[in-house]
Amino acid sequence: MNASTDIAQRAAATANDPRWALMLAHDKGSDGKFYYSVKTTGVYCRPSCAARPPRPENVCFYASREEAERAGFRPCKRCKPDQQALSEQHAQKVTEACRLIESAQEALSLQQLADHAGLSTYHFHRIFKAVTGLTPKAYAVAQRAKRMRSELDRSASVTEAIYEAGYNSNGRFYEKSNAVLGMTPSNYRAGGKNAEIRFAIGQCSLGAILVAQSERGVCAILMGDDPAALACDLQDRFPRANLIGADEGFEQLIAKVVGFVEAPAIGLDLPLDVRGTAFQQRVWQALQQIPVGATASYTEIAKRIGAPAAVRAVAQACAANALAVAIPCHRVVRNDGGLSGYRWGVERKRLLLERESQA
Secondary structure, three states: OOHHHHHHHHHHHHHOOHHHHHHHOOOHHHEOOEEEEEOOOOEEEOOOOOOOOOOHHHEEEEOOHHHHHHOOOEEOOOOOOOOOOHHHHHHHHHHHHHHHHHHOOOOOOHHHHHHHHOOOHHHHHHHHHHHHOOOHHHHHHHHHHHHHHHHHHHOOOHHHHHHHOOOOOHHHHHOOHHHHHOOOHHHHHOOOOOOEEEEEEEEEOOEEEEEEEOOOOEEEEEEEOOHHHHHHHHHHHOOOOEEEEOOHHHHHHHHHHHHHHHOHHHOOOOOEOOOOOHHHHHHHHHHHOOOOOOOEEHHHHHHHOOOOOOHHHHHHHHHHOOEOOOOOHHHEEOOOOOOOOOOOOHHHHHHHHHHHHOO
């Protein structure tokens, strides 16, 4: 075999390796999964290395950096594959910042958090949002709301709970209490005892459907095979609320929802009482922007909300959605277009998408 033939064969073997395309794309997601060496420079790199791509005949792939070093290659000084990946460093700094936010008795400024991480405020804000899907402020607000709910369960008074949760005054909290709790603090403390939830259960071609409405708007649209199970689900969500069976006016609302399920082209415009974490609400808002007849992948939704690494969290937010069809989590599919899990059954998801594609 002559030298030119040998070079051509080595180049072809490298180019046909799926890792070659990832290397050319500087794919950060492949960092840690494999490494590549360059014969002419004597170094090995991460797949995401920003260096100019080498000729394929000079490249070899390795499963670990130890394997590359045993082959006689030294770590690249540009991408530093023998050190913790930059993404891992960022994740660690953000994790530390999250713990700091959670333990702080008073709200921390962006400057304080950035100083603790050893980064500029701009850079810290950017990587925090990239890792968590939330801004530092939104994360802090969500943590304070979580603490408030916990304090209301154990504190002797509402006022004590407000101050223990880190709010500086009653007035400041009460301005936001409806958004934080979905009701007044006293009602929340009583387990929603004074809240009134009107509901009705009807039938559609997909089975039983329950629609419930609080004073703020529709708070649940549930689907299933067993009407009694749907009523139990609603009761579990609002254990001490006053659940009121539907009157004639409310029957019109459930008829509107059933009509949309049967004929998606008519659209659905309802006032919603959406209750969830800050991240979940961002995901749900993105879902509402997917038009009838279209779909989006979990990865696409993660990118749309500015959190490309939070694909799994997006899937969890879809699973937590209690407003079927109004917040169209059925329009989210796998990257290959296949149907993944659906809270109310994959078959219902398939039928909804089929109808919407014909709308």
